[in-house]
Amino acid sequence: MYNVPSEIILAIAEHLRLDISHRTTLSSLCLVDKRTYHLAKVYLYRHVELNSNSAITKFRQTLTVLCPYNAVHVNTLNVYPLIWHTRACSSNRIRKDLVPDLRSILNVVSNLKHLYLAITRKALVLLLADIKPVFSLYSMAHSGDMSKPLLKFLSNQPEIVNHGWYSLSSWKMCRLLQESMTQDNRFLGNLRSAIGPANFLAALMRRRPLTSITILIYTWRYKNTKLDDASASCGGVTGWVKAMYEAYAGGIGLIPPRESLKEIRIAETQLPMVGAIT
Numbered sequence: 207m208y209n210v211p212s213e214i215i216l217a218i219a220e221h222l223r224l225d226i227s228h229r230t231t232l233s234s235l236c237l238v239d240k241r242t243y244h245l246a247k248v249y250l251y252r253h254v255e256l257n258s259n260s261a262i263t264k265f266r267q268t269l270t271v272l273c274p275y276n277a278v279h280v281n282t283l284n285v286y287p288l289i290w291h292t293r294a295c296s297s298n299r300i301r302k303d304l305v306p307d308l309r310s311i312l313n314v315v316s317n318l319k320h321l322y323l324a325i326t327r328k329a330l331v332l333l334l335a336d337i338k339p340v341f342s343l344y345s346m347a348h349s350g351d352m353s354k355p356l357l358k359f360l361s362n363q364p365e366i367v368n369h370g371w372y373s374l375s376s377w378k379m380c381r382l383l384q385e386s387m388t389q390d391n392r393f394l395g396n397l398r399s400a401i402g403p404a405n406f407l408a409a410l411m412r413r414r415p416l417t418s419i420t421i422l423i424y425t426w427r428y429k430n431t432k433l434d435d436a437s438a439s440c441g442g443v444t445g446w447v448k449a450m451y452e453a454y455a456g457g458i459g460l461i462p463p464r465e466s467l468k469e470i471r472i473a474e475t476q477l478p479m480v481g482a483i484t
Contacts, residue, residue: 251279257286259304266307269314277314286324288347288372290422290475299349300325305332313340320345324372327351334359347372347401352379357386364392369410371402372422380409387413401473404460415466422473 256262262285269277285308286299300308300323312318312333318341325333330350337355343363347370350356360366383406386393400410401420410416461470 251276253282253284254280255284262300262304262307262311266310270310274314278317280315280318282320282322283311283315283318284320284322288322288324288349288370290372290473298324300329300333302326302329302332305329308333309337312337316340319343322346322370323348323350325350327373331355339363344368346370349373351375352382357382361386361390361393364395366394367396368399368401369394369397370400371406373403375403375406377405380405384409384413408460408462411462411464411467415464417466418469418471419461419467420471420473421461422475424475 254265256265269280289298321343322345323330323333325348327350330348331353334353334355337359339359339362342365344365345368346360346363346366347368348356349372351373352375387410394410394414397410397414398416399418400407400416402422404421404423407416407419407421411419461467
């Protein structure tokens with residue numbers, strides 16, 4: 207392996223980094239020898255996904271005890287997958303008992319630019335309370351609630367360009383967000399893209415010139431009806447189209463007109479209804 211030029215090793219690592227399914231292979235590449243590890247570790251740590259409690263704990267140990275010098279390589283941190291669903295299980299989100307580990311991680315990742323947190327409401331408040339970020343984010347998305355700690359955190363992240371909220375936001379929460387933007391032009395002052403429920407996006411668009419939005423909506427479908435099933439009844443398909451249109455129209459109706467807006471996307475979560483269409 208020592209005869210392989212460094213640029214070849216780096217090219218392999220870069221290729222593996224581009225596909226998340228190759229993370230295991232990239233990890234194996236880092237185990238070949240010390241030289242390969244030092245060349246490829248930058249790509250291994252650049253995009254980090256933590257999808258279990260043990261992964262969060264082990265990563266905290268790695269960055270704070272075992273290999274603290276690798277913390278500077280972390281560019282993107284994704285803790286549990288963000289899912290837009292009314293019945294999101296707390297076991298698939300950051301709970302308050304994991305907050306100390308996650309805070310320890312956030313305290314050392316000085317080059318972090320993208321942060322995505324599937325997190326419970328209480329845990330997000332505890333995580334951001336009195337935190338002093340060592341990083342400057344370009345992107346952030348979460349599944350918590352609007353709170354004073356979150357507003358304070360966002361006020362200290364003026365470089366954020368993309369923001370996502372994967373939660374059922376109340377109008378009161380949206381008003382708090384809108385008031386913060388009104389009082390401080392630097393608050394999300396560089397925001398150009400957002401994803402979330404329609405009322406959240408509407409609050410942002412009243413104060414910031416967004417160019418791209420993704421509206422998160424729910425539609426209902428009978429459990430035994432599939433659009434790609436040739437046997438699906440006409441009534442089932444028609445019902446889905448009607449629900450989809452109503453959700454879409456309802457979301458669009460909340461969005462104020464803006465010349466800056468160039469792109470609107472819809473992200474649908476299908477919620478099954480009891481019973482079946484025959």
